[in-house]
Structures are given as C-alpha cells and as structure tokens.
Amino acid sequence: MKARIEIPPKLIPVFAPPHKRYRVAYGGRGSGKTFTFAKMLAIKGYMLAEEGRSGTLLCAREFMNSLAESSMEEIKHAIKSEAWLDDYYEVGEKFIRTKNGLIDFAFAGLRHNLDSIKSKAKILIAWVDEAETVSDIAWKKLLPTVREPNSEIWCSYNPETEGSATDVRFRKSDLGAEGVAVEINWQDNPWFPDVLNLERERDLKNLPYEEYLWIWEGHYRQISEAQIFRGKYRIDNFEIDDSFGDPLHGLDFGFANDPTAAVRLYIKDNTLYVSHEAGKVGLELDDTADYIKARIPDIEKYTVRADSARPESISYLKRHGLPRITGVQKGKGSVEDGIDFIRSFDEVVIHSSCKEVANEFNKYSYKVDKRTEDILPVPVDAYNHYIDAIRYALEPIMKNKGQSAFTVRRR
16 A cells, blocks of 8 residues: 655654664744644554564653553544555554554653563654653663664654753664764744744733743743853834934944854833844955945944954945944943943844844853852853844943933934
8 A cells, every 4th residue: 555644854864764772852832843743653553564574662751640641542543544544443541553563552651660661572763752851860771771683763752951861872872874864943833823833922922032932933942040141131123213213323343254244223211222134154244345335224324333453345345335333342242231231221122034133142151160050240251242242232221321211212
C-alpha cells in the first residue's frame, strides 16, 4: 500500500530515512511537532506490523500520573486523521494496538516508572515528548532499555534551559550518522491555525519579550537577574501620530563582526518608543547612507547622532547622504549613564518590526562572577550595538535629566 503523508517540510529530514537511532525535533509552540511525531509513530507501527515484527511502541513523558497526562490522545487523534490507519488499529479507552496484535502502544512517566519500563519486553521505538525536563539519570536508564535491533529513540521538546540533560544529549552533541535533530517553530508549520496565531500575537503584545521568545520562537528561557532591561520593555505594533513629536536618531558604526546599527526613537509621556531599525554586518561605508535611508524614511532630514570615535566616517556620511550627522562625545561612565537613563523611562516600547533591537534588549546583560555568581555592575560588551545607537540618539535628552516626563515637540 502506498499513501501520501503530509508533514511540515522541516520535519521531512527527521522521518525520511528508513532508520535512525535518534529522531529529534525541538522548538516553540504551534510548530506541529507533537502531532507529526504521533502520526509518524502510528505509521511506523503499521509498517512494523506489516513486516511481521512484534513489540511495543513506548510513549513517555517525564511526568505522567495517569493516561490523561500521557500522549495517548495525540496518538488517537493521529490515527483518526487517516482512514487507513483508523481501519488498521484497535483503539480502546485505555489501549491502542494493531488489529493483528503484533504492535501495541504503552504509556509511562519516566520520573516514577523507570523500573517498570525496564521490564517491558521488545521496545521497538521510544518516543519521549515534552522531553526538556528529563533528567540525565532517566536518559541513562531509558536508552539501554530500547535495545531491539534497529530500535529507535524519538525526542520532541520545547527548549527551556541551555545545558539541560536533554539539550546536551540531543542538541549540543553531534548525533552523527545515527541521528538527526532539527529546530521547528510556528513559522515552519504550513497549517498553523489562525486561532493560534491570535494567541501568539496576544502573547507578543502582552508578555515580556523573553517569555514570548521561549513559548513561540524556541529560545531558551531567559530569567536571569543579570538581564539589564528585564521587565523594562515590551513589543507592540504601535503607530506614530502627531502626538509623538519629532523623532530622534542614533547610529553605531560596525566593524568586521559587528553590525552598523541605526535607530529611530520617540519619547512620549516618559515612555521611550523604538519605531525603526536598520543594520547589517559588513556594511560598507559607501553603502551606509542608502541602506539606512531605505529602512528609516526621511532620516536624512534629521540630526543623526553617531559615535565620535569615527570622525572620518561621520565626515564621509555628512557629504554622502546624511548631511546632519554629528558625533556624540563619550566619556568615562557614559555606557552606564546611558543604561541608567534608558531604565529611567516608565517603559521602552519596541515595534515588532525591530527584531534586532528586541533581541538585544532580551540578551544585554551584566557580567556575573563565575566564583560567587554575584551580578557585577559591568555590562557584557555584547548584544549592544542597537542599544549604543539608542544611547547616542538620547544624548541631548540626557543633559535634561531633571525632567521626569517629556515629549520631544515638533518645531
């Protein structure tokens, strides 16, 4: 029998090979990975039974106190989605097996049922869903239990902690020819539903950006107290009107591995708004003005404040496309003063189109003492190029620190 199976294209390399010891997918919510793994496991069960092989397909999670907390409903839903699978399996309230009796599904929690799992005979495939929290001890006990010829380990999870046992074993390590691991997120799901996209957009607007990235974009969860702007910013699709006043502009020059970064800002009611960004690694000075003007409309009509350490670049751009560019004097403590000033706003609102700015606000951090884990009052010199541009843009406003709330008014 031949059947056409549709799965997200990102997952085709995971399931196309006839045999891999490890098949792994990780990423955020809405990617379709759980349903795809459930469906492919049901298909594998069909194929194994048709080959005359008998054994168990184990569906495991770290925590499972009852079948209601297992992957059973996902497997049932996957079987129902294909008429030929629905006809091939016998599905009861508490069991799933092929009608010829060769293949059965088992469901177990790894935290409290490892010993019972070890006693199960002939595990042909073990699929561990929601695998992020599985401990190293659990993996060490589970993997040798799956020891039938050509047996496989499947793993799907939403990343949370960089360096977790699952992360190290399946993402950080080279699986070689024995395995394949891919990242998949909501953008990679051709059937991402509109109702779920509404939830995603609501989370993008209302949640701290680092939480949004973790839930939807497959990032590690960032909850470190060392994050400089933690709790001070949010992402929104705001629109600029006359009440925002005139914009401010800043430019940080790039180097070999750092982006040239430009921003447009507005200040309204003691809130800082970042409406536009333009940046690129390896941007030639000859191309800088045109590149920025294409992404920040009419920027050439306004003062652009840039790093005074590059006077030759400022002079060139003044003659080639940015006539009102000027240098900002930097002194001792200017970085820390700029950070404090940005933090003095009630909040920073970053337009959803400014993804690089948002990424820096999420990752810009203070140094941490490796011995004591104390947070030091020294910023790490990384993820700060757009933030530097913001500091330069704010330089004339910082001189007016006495005002607690203000708007830059139109002339």
